[in-house]
Amino acid sequence: MYTWGLVIGLVAALAVVSVAGAPLPVIGMELSEVKVLVSQVLGLAIVAGSVILKLPQVINIVRAGSVAGISGLSFYLDVAVFAITTTYNVLEGNPFSTYGEAAIILAQNLVLVVMYWHYAAPPVAWSERIAVSVFGAALVYGMIVLPADLRWILPLSTIPSACAARIPQIIANFANGHTGPLSLITFFLNFGGSLARVFTTLTQVNDVWLVLGFIIGTVLNGVIVVQIIAYWSRTKAVLAADAAAKTK
Numbered sequence: 001m002y003t004w005g006l007v008i009g010l011v012a013a014l015a016v017v018s019v020a021g022a023p024l025p026v027i028g029m030e031l032s033e034v035k036v037l038v039s040q041v042l043g044l045a046i047v048a049g050s051v052i053l054k055l056p057q058v059i060n061i062v063r064a065g066s067v068a069g070i071s072g073l074s075f076y077l078d079v080a081v082f083a084i085t086t087t088y089n090v091l092e093g094n095p096f097s098t099y100g101e102a103a104i105i106l107a108q109n110l111v112l113v114v115m116y117w118h119y120a121a122p123p124v125a126w127s128e129r130i131a132v133s134v135f136g137a138a139l140v141y142g143m144i145v146l147p148a149d150l151r152w153i154l155p156l157s158t159i160p161s162a163c164a165a166r167i168p169q170i171i172a173n174f175a176n177g178h179t180g181p182l183s184l185i186t187f188f189l190n191f192g193g194s195l196a197r198v199f200t201t202l203t204q205v206n207d208v209w210l211v212l213g214f215i216i217g218t219v220l221n222g223v224i225v226v227q228i229i230a231y232w233s234r235t236k237a238v239l240a241a242d243a244a245a246k247t248k
Helices: 003-018 033-053 055-062 071-092 100-119 126-145 151-174 184-204 208-230 232-247
Strands: none
Touching: 033 100, 033 184, 055 100, 055 208, 055 232, 071 126, 071 151, 071 232, 151 208, 184 208, 208 232
């Protein structure tokens, strides 16, 4: 299903590029033109494929009926990172193909936060929920009113935020000896998407801070992918034991 989602995304991207009047590959195209075309198609494919990016994670949590082993802080910071990325690109007027997936993933991350609040044991305090919501609203408002000559701070700020979003989860995985209901598909797509964004951003925008952020995202997502694979057997045993305990 997920493979077909990516295939459909790539086909849809090709269709959009064609309808939009973008040049199709022909003999005699300059290398720079080919790079731009590939970047546009790849960017649109990433946007289309991002629609199902978090679906495996959602399914895993629902099936497990638990968020055991998942860092709530990682979920919160994921929302912040993608909110900053989306807002910055909108304010800068960058092509949608270079950031569209950020807006889509932001919406999915918000769903995951709500699911975390629902499934967490013990329950997440209402004071924490309200504080997180108010901080999120204040963050977006602050970015909107930020002077244009200071906007370079926004993509720069996603670098420590991205590290803070992934490192607690990486540490938790090492400490637990398993990865809980984390989805291999979701994190592998995150890894591949970040890697592809390095190329599309260099080709279409050439923003050094955005590129650096995607490089760091690629490395951190790659670490979690390796952890999920390395702890696969242990994770299955832990989730099975957790499910059995709930049926008693």
